[in-house]
Amino acid sequence: MELNVKRTAAIFKAFCDENRIRILQLLTGGEKCACKLLEEMNITQPTLSHHMKILCDSGIVEGRKEGKWMHYSISPEGVKNAEKCFEILTTVKIENENKSCCSE
Amino acid sequence: MELNVKRTAAIFKAFCDENRIRILQLLTGGEKCACKLLEEMNITQPTLSHHMKILCDSGIVEGRKEGKWMHYSISPEGVKNAEKCFEILTTVKIENENKSCCSE
DNA sequence: ATAACATATTGACATATTTATATATGTATG
DNA sequence: CATACATATATAAATATGTCAATATGTTAT
Numbered sequence: 001m002e003l004n005v006k007r008t009a010a011i012f013k014a015f016c017d018e019n020r021i022r023i024l025q026l027l028t029g030g031e032k033c034a035c036k037l038l039e040e041m042n043i044t045q046p047t048l049s050h051h052m053k054i055l056c057d058s059g060i061v062e063g064r065k066e067g068k069w070m071h072y073s074i075s076p077e078g079v080k081n082a083e084k085c086f087e088i089l090t091t092v093k094i095e096n097e098n099k100s101c102c103s104e
Numbered sequence: 105m106e107l108n109v110k111r112t113a114a115i116f117k118a119f120c121d122e123n124r125i126r127i128l129q130l131l132t133g134g135e136k137c138a139c140k141l142l143e144e145m146n147i148t149q150p151t152l153s154h155h156m157k158i159l160c161d162s163g164i165v166e167g168r169k170e171g172k173w174m175h176y177s178i179s180p181e182g183v184k185n186a187e188k189c190f191e192i193l194t195t196v197k198i199e200n201e202n203k204s205c206c207s208e
Numbered sequence: 209a210t211a212a213c214a215t216a217t218t219g220a221c222a223t224a225t226t227t228a229t230a231t232a233t234g235t236a237t238g
Numbered sequence: 239c240a241t242a243c244a245t246a247t248a249t250a251a252a253t254a255t256g257t258c259a260a261t262a263t264g265t266t267a268t
Binding site for chain 4: 033034035038045046048049050052053065067068069070
Protein backbone atom coordinates (compact mmCIF):
# COMPACT_ATOMS: atom_id res chain seq x y z
CA MET A 1 0.00 0.00 0.00
CA GLU A 2 1.17 3.48 -0.87
CA LEU A 3 1.60 6.26 1.62
CA ASN A 4 0.87 9.94 1.10
CA VAL A 5 3.87 11.54 2.76
CA LYS A 6 2.40 15.02 3.23
CA ARG A 7 -0.81 13.59 4.60
CA THR A 8 1.04 11.30 6.97
CA ALA A 9 3.07 14.20 8.35
CA ALA A 10 -0.20 16.07 8.96
CA ILE A 11 -1.67 13.08 10.79
CA PHE A 12 1.20 12.77 13.24
CA LYS A 13 1.39 16.51 13.87
CA ALA A 14 -1.46 15.73 16.24
CA PHE A 15 0.93 13.88 18.54
CA CYS A 16 4.08 15.99 18.49
CA ASP A 17 3.05 19.02 20.49
CA GLU A 18 2.71 18.87 24.26
CA ASN A 19 -0.53 20.85 24.41
CA ARG A 20 -2.13 18.69 21.74
CA ILE A 21 -1.10 15.56 23.62
CA ARG A 22 -2.79 16.92 26.73
CA ILE A 23 -5.91 17.71 24.72
CA LEU A 24 -5.95 14.15 23.38
CA GLN A 25 -5.57 12.84 26.92
CA LEU A 26 -8.63 14.86 27.92
CA LEU A 27 -10.58 13.56 24.93
CA THR A 28 -9.88 9.92 25.86
CA GLY A 29 -12.36 10.65 28.65
CA GLY A 30 -15.03 11.15 25.99
CA GLU A 31 -16.42 14.00 23.92
CA LYS A 32 -15.68 17.44 25.34
CA CYS A 33 -16.84 20.93 24.58
CA ALA A 34 -14.22 23.54 23.67
CA CYS A 35 -15.05 25.56 26.76
CA LYS A 36 -14.38 22.54 28.96
CA LEU A 37 -11.04 21.94 27.26
CA LEU A 38 -10.21 25.60 27.71
CA GLU A 39 -10.90 25.32 31.43
CA GLU A 40 -8.57 22.39 31.81
CA MET A 41 -5.73 23.68 29.66
CA ASN A 42 -3.60 26.66 30.56
CA ILE A 43 -3.86 28.46 27.22
CA THR A 44 -5.94 31.24 25.67
CA GLN A 45 -9.05 30.58 23.62
CA PRO A 46 -7.44 31.37 20.22
CA THR A 47 -4.54 29.07 21.04
CA LEU A 48 -6.95 26.26 21.80
CA SER A 49 -8.78 26.97 18.57
CA HIS A 50 -5.49 26.74 16.68
CA HIS A 51 -4.62 23.38 18.19
CA MET A 52 -8.12 22.03 17.62
CA LYS A 53 -7.78 22.93 13.95
CA ILE A 54 -4.54 20.96 13.68
CA LEU A 55 -6.09 18.03 15.55
CA CYS A 56 -9.14 18.04 13.25
CA ASP A 57 -6.97 18.41 10.14
CA SER A 58 -5.06 15.33 11.27
CA GLY A 59 -8.32 13.40 11.29
CA ILE A 60 -7.63 12.11 14.82
CA VAL A 61 -10.23 14.45 16.28
CA GLU A 62 -13.61 15.41 14.94
CA GLY A 63 -15.76 18.38 15.80
CA ARG A 64 -19.50 18.56 16.17
CA LYS A 65 -21.21 21.92 16.25
CA GLU A 66 -24.21 22.29 18.48
CA GLY A 67 -25.53 25.80 18.60
CA LYS A 68 -22.68 28.00 19.67
CA TRP A 69 -20.75 25.14 21.15
CA MET A 70 -18.15 22.94 19.54
CA HIS A 71 -17.88 19.41 20.83
CA TYR A 72 -14.69 17.55 20.12
CA SER A 73 -14.05 13.83 20.25
CA ILE A 74 -11.55 11.27 19.08
CA SER A 75 -12.46 9.94 15.65
CA PRO A 76 -12.34 6.13 15.43
CA GLU A 77 -11.86 6.28 11.64
CA GLY A 78 -9.07 8.83 11.98
CA VAL A 79 -7.38 6.66 14.56
CA LYS A 80 -7.72 3.58 12.37
CA ASN A 81 -6.20 5.44 9.45
CA ALA A 82 -3.32 6.71 11.58
CA GLU A 83 -2.71 3.16 12.81
CA LYS A 84 -2.41 2.01 9.24
CA CYS A 85 0.15 4.73 8.43
CA PHE A 86 2.06 3.90 11.59
CA GLU A 87 2.16 0.25 10.64
CA ILE A 88 3.35 0.97 7.11
CA LEU A 89 6.17 3.13 8.46
CA THR A 90 7.31 0.76 11.19
CA THR A 91 6.90 -2.72 9.77
CA VAL A 92 10.12 -4.07 8.33
CA LYS A 93 9.19 -5.87 5.14
CA ILE A 94 11.86 -8.47 4.55
CA GLU A 95 14.25 -9.43 7.30
CA ASN A 96 16.93 -9.48 4.66
CA GLU A 97 20.30 -11.11 5.15
CA ASN A 98 22.39 -8.42 3.49
CA LYS A 99 23.09 -6.15 6.41
CA SER A 100 23.18 -2.70 4.83
CA CYS A 101 25.57 -1.70 2.12
CA CYS A 102 29.01 -0.65 3.25
CA SER A 103 30.25 -3.37 5.53
CA GLU A 104 30.76 -6.09 2.95
CA MET B 105 -0.88 3.85 32.74
CA GLU B 106 0.71 7.28 32.89
CA LEU B 107 2.13 9.08 29.89
CA ASN B 108 5.21 11.27 29.78
CA VAL B 109 3.99 14.16 27.64
CA LYS B 110 7.40 15.53 26.65
CA ARG B 111 8.68 12.06 25.81
CA THR B 112 5.58 11.27 23.77
CA ALA B 113 6.00 14.44 21.73
CA ALA B 114 9.60 13.42 21.03
CA ILE B 115 8.49 9.97 19.90
CA PHE B 116 6.00 11.25 17.35
CA LYS B 117 8.37 13.92 16.03
CA ALA B 118 9.75 11.00 14.04
CA PHE B 119 6.59 10.91 11.95
CA CYS B 120 5.77 14.55 11.38
CA ASP B 121 8.43 15.64 8.93
CA GLU B 122 8.29 14.60 5.28
CA ASN B 123 11.96 13.76 5.03
CA ARG B 124 11.84 11.63 8.15
CA ILE B 125 8.83 9.77 6.81
CA ARG B 126 10.78 9.01 3.63
CA ILE B 127 13.71 7.81 5.69
CA LEU B 128 11.41 5.51 7.66
CA GLN B 129 9.99 4.18 4.40
CA LEU B 130 13.52 3.34 3.28
CA LEU B 131 14.26 1.64 6.60
CA THR B 132 11.20 -0.62 6.29
CA GLY B 133 13.30 -2.30 3.62
CA GLY B 134 15.78 -3.29 6.32
CA GLU B 135 18.88 -1.84 7.92
CA LYS B 136 20.57 0.84 5.86
CA CYS B 137 23.87 2.66 6.04
CA ALA B 138 23.80 6.45 6.28
CA CYS B 139 25.59 6.75 2.95
CA LYS B 140 22.89 4.68 1.30
CA LEU B 141 20.15 6.83 2.82
CA LEU B 142 22.02 9.91 1.67
CA GLU B 143 22.07 8.58 -1.89
CA GLU B 144 18.33 8.02 -1.90
CA MET B 145 17.32 11.26 -0.23
CA ASN B 146 17.73 14.64 -1.80
CA ILE B 147 19.37 16.36 1.17
CA THR B 148 22.89 17.17 2.32
CA GLN B 149 24.85 14.98 4.71
CA PRO B 150 24.45 17.30 7.73
CA THR B 151 20.71 17.46 7.15
CA LEU B 152 20.51 13.69 7.07
CA SER B 153 22.56 13.51 10.25
CA HIS B 154 20.17 15.96 11.91
CA HIS B 155 17.12 13.89 10.98
CA MET B 156 18.77 10.65 12.04
CA LYS B 157 19.40 12.18 15.44
CA ILE B 158 15.73 13.04 15.84
CA LEU B 159 14.73 9.57 14.64
CA CYS B 160 17.10 7.93 17.12
CA ASP B 161 16.00 10.24 19.95
CA SER B 162 12.44 9.14 19.25
CA GLY B 163 13.48 5.54 19.82
CA ILE B 164 11.84 4.47 16.57
CA VAL B 165 15.23 4.09 14.89
CA GLU B 166 18.44 2.69 16.27
CA GLY B 167 21.96 3.17 15.05
CA ARG B 168 24.77 0.67 14.92
CA LYS B 169 28.29 1.88 14.37
CA GLU B 170 30.57 -0.31 12.34
CA GLY B 171 33.92 1.27 11.69
CA LYS B 172 33.29 4.57 10.05
CA TRP B 173 29.82 3.59 8.94
CA MET B 174 26.54 4.09 10.73
CA HIS B 175 23.84 1.55 10.09
CA TYR B 176 20.30 2.55 10.89
CA SER B 177 17.31 0.33 11.38
CA ILE B 178 13.81 0.42 12.82
CA SER B 179 13.83 -0.51 16.50
CA PRO B 180 11.15 -3.07 17.40
CA GLU B 181 11.19 -1.96 21.06
CA GLY B 182 10.88 1.68 20.04
CA VAL B 183 7.97 0.85 17.79
CA LYS B 184 6.28 -1.18 20.53
CA ASN B 185 6.66 1.72 22.95
CA ALA B 186 5.27 4.21 20.41
CA GLU B 187 2.32 1.89 19.79
CA LYS B 188 1.58 1.93 23.50
CA CYS B 189 1.65 5.75 23.61
CA PHE B 190 -0.54 5.90 20.51
CA GLU B 191 -3.04 3.57 22.11
CA ILE B 192 -3.16 5.54 25.34
CA LEU B 193 -3.84 8.74 23.41
CA THR B 194 -6.48 7.34 21.09
CA THR B 195 -8.45 4.86 23.16
CA VAL B 196 -11.61 6.38 24.58
CA LYS B 197 -11.93 5.06 28.11
CA ILE B 198 -15.60 5.13 28.96
CA GLU B 199 -18.21 5.53 26.27
CA ASN B 200 -20.01 7.83 28.63
CA GLU B 201 -23.61 8.88 28.17
CA ASN B 202 -23.18 12.50 29.17
CA LYS B 203 -22.33 14.10 25.85
CA SER B 204 -19.91 16.88 26.80
CA CYS B 205 -20.77 19.68 29.12
CA CYS B 206 -22.63 22.58 27.59
CA SER B 207 -25.54 21.06 25.75
CA GLU B 208 -27.52 19.96 28.76
C1' DA C 209 52.05 10.04 10.77
C1' DT C 210 49.24 11.31 6.85
C1' DA C 211 45.64 11.06 3.70
C1' DA C 212 41.07 9.78 2.56
C1' DC C 213 36.66 8.95 3.84
C1' DA C 214 32.11 8.66 6.76
C1' DT C 215 29.57 10.93 9.95
C1' DA C 216 28.66 14.56 13.55
C1' DT C 217 28.63 19.25 15.09
C1' DT C 218 28.53 24.28 14.66
C1' DG C 219 26.83 28.52 12.99
C1' DA C 220 23.91 31.13 10.09
C1' DC C 221 19.82 31.80 7.84
C1' DA C 222 14.98 31.04 6.07
C1' DT C 223 10.80 29.24 7.18
C1' DA C 224 7.34 27.21 10.21
C1' DT C 225 5.08 26.95 14.53
C1' DT C 226 3.27 28.49 18.80
C1' DT C 227 1.29 31.94 21.24
C1' DA C 228 -1.26 36.11 22.53
C1' DT C 229 -4.13 40.45 21.63
C1' DA C 230 -7.57 42.34 18.98
C1' DT C 231 -11.36 41.62 16.12
C1' DA C 232 -14.90 39.08 13.47
C1' DT C 233 -18.44 35.61 13.00
C1' DG C 234 -22.14 32.98 14.36
C1' DT C 235 -25.82 31.78 17.66
C1' DA C 236 -29.13 32.12 21.36
C1' DT C 237 -31.83 35.17 24.37
C1' DG C 238 -34.09 39.20 26.38
C1' DC D 239 -32.87 44.01 17.03
C1' DA D 240 -29.49 44.45 20.72
C1' DT D 241 -26.78 42.03 23.86
C1' DA D 242 -24.16 38.34 25.55
C1' DC D 243 -21.61 34.49 24.74
C1' DA D 244 -18.76 30.68 22.19
C1' DT D 245 -15.65 30.06 18.82
C1' DA D 246 -12.86 31.44 14.70
C1' DT D 247 -9.74 34.42 12.22
C1' DA D 248 -6.22 38.09 11.49
C1' DT D 249 -2.07 39.91 12.91
C1' DA D 250 2.18 40.10 15.09
C1' DA D 251 5.91 38.58 18.19
C1' DA D 252 8.76 34.92 20.15
C1' DT D 253 10.53 30.61 19.51
C1' DA D 254 11.51 26.29 17.16
C1' DT D 255 12.76 23.73 13.11
C1' DG D 256 14.90 22.58 8.74
C1' DT D 257 18.53 23.48 5.84
C1' DC D 258 23.22 24.16 4.11
C1' DA D 259 28.32 25.47 4.21
C1' DA D 260 32.13 24.98 6.97
C1' DT D 261 34.49 22.49 10.26
C1' DA D 262 35.39 18.82 13.65
C1' DT D 263 35.69 14.04 14.94
C1' DG D 264 36.56 9.43 14.34
C1' DT D 265 38.16 5.48 11.45
C1' DT D 266 40.74 2.98 7.98
C1' DA D 267 44.44 2.48 4.71
C1' DT D 268 48.85 3.87 2.93
